[in-house]
Amino acid sequence: MLNNFDEVVNRRNTYSVKWDGGKIIKEMKLTERYDEDTIPLFLADMDLPVPQALVDALHKTVDNRIYGYSLFPDEYYHAIQNWFKKRHDWDIKREEIVYSPGTVHAINMAVRAYTEPEDGIIIQRPVYPPFTTAIEKNNRKLLNNALVCDEEGYYTIDFEDFEEKAKQPTTKMFIMCNPHNPTGRIFQVDELKKLSAICAENNVLIVADEIHGDLIRKNQTFHPIAKIVENDDHIITCTAINKTFNVAGLHCTNVIIPSFKLRNKFIRTMGYQMASPFTIAALIAVYNDGEGWLEDVKEYLDGTIKMVKEFFDEKMPKLKVAIPEGTYIMWLDFSTYGISPEEVHDRIYNKANVLLEDGSMFGEEGISHQRICIPSPRSIVKEALERIAKEFEDLV
Incomplete structure (x- = not known):
């Protein structure tokens, strides 16, 4: 792998909906809490650097003035x-x-x-x-x-x-x-x-x-x-x-x-x-x-998905989570925890301060589910997982 996807690129103050959109996100009622400590994994938007060929092409376009x-x-x-x-x-x-x-x-x-x-x-x-x-x-x-x-x-x-x-x-x-x-x-x-x-x-x-x-x-x-x-x-x-x-x-x-x-x-x-x-x-x-970069990013995503699956299997065994065949999205089923979707939301969004997407947004078939987008450096994803698991320790 030629690309370093473990690098954490600071996206705050870059007009990012994901990292700077707290006001909009609150208005949309996705969460009551959004601050500098929030880990947003709700948006299908990678936190991974793009191919160098793309950066070079955009620089060339900028230089046209x-x-x-x-x-x-x-x-x-x-x-x-x-x-x-x-x-x-x-x-x-x-x-x-x-x-x-x-x-x-x-x-x-x-x-x-x-x-x-x-x-x-x-x-x-x-x-x-x-x-x-x-x-x-x-x-x-x-x-x-x-x-x-x-x-x-x-x-x-x-x-x-x-x-x-x-x-x-x-x-x-x-x-x-x-x-x-x-x-x-x-x-x-x-x-x-x-x-x-x-x-x-x-x-x-x-x-x-x-x-x-x-x-x-x-x-x-x-x-x-x-x-x-x-x-x-x-x-x-x-x-x-x-x-x-x-x-x-x-x-x-x-x-x-x-x-x-x-x-x-x-x-x-x-x-x-x-x-x-x-x-x-x-x-x-x-x-x-960009094909080489794509193969690298797919390998990285595969590894992150494996990490997420293994983490939840160990720390939150009640949680149902399957490895997706495609996308960088994972669909988490909290139905076996015996608590309401509202309480699941409160534990993740307000207490753990991790922003996902409530499954109910995807139709009634998604009730008791959460959608997590994992294309971020693994250090960020791992911190989010640990925060979530901590809030469900009393229900293991």
Whole structure:
């Protein structure tokens, strides 16, 4: 490993939502307590330094001294195409790539472009909260195909329920999260093909959020759904450098839309979008020269996840926690502790002064759970774990 991810980079006073956003976080009622001693592990945002190639590319852009309206050069599209061909054996045509300033933005645009008020949209809870917001704030009908959790914390799809919901005449869309946030599941080829077939048969559009697709465990394989089906005209896919390379602040999502008709409708709904020169330079740099860094960061994340699992197994054996197949998120089940979700929250957020995300935010299936994002130096993660364990010593 060539990168030192144990280095603690001080992110305070850098406009960081995670480390400087106490006022906003309190207003959102995520916690009553947020101070200089708070350890925030709630946001899907790494505290690990980005690739040097990215730093060099941004310095070069700064040195230009003018940051005006910018075009997408050929290198931008080639970098995307080469990355997905090399990493996932996925052939993407240049014209299929549509830039969006964010994945949540893209999902909202898809909802507005392809559905009407009161149309049904399927999601699979517990799932990333902005999926719910995109449906409800746009006056669409939420259809929950809840994932099924076994005793080991492993989640699977209820296909009978999914097909029943897809067959409803007003169902127009399925927003899929793969790798799944927060459960960490990577859906396999047979699952993806079955989902695609049901949707195609019932004229349900799939909007696939695959932005964690590069952040997977060493023994796992991620398959873009549009790559493994014969007909991808009913699929649009959100990809991004944001999670993979820790550049969420640069706002760079690329939506892959094979269908000419769907692509034009999406662009008309969203309007023309231009990226900053920093965003363009960043994507080219990381997709062309960031692969070694990615392999290093995946190895580091694997080690941190193993550390977290072993710590909880030893210090908090009642806690149910599975190693995720993908993402840098771990989904903690406190249901066996016999205390209310509110007390779990109080012990972690107010007493331990560690900021996670309450599982209820991901739907009722997440009650008694907590989501922890672990892409920080291990010293920070370990201190957070020790604080949490101390507050549950009386319940061991």
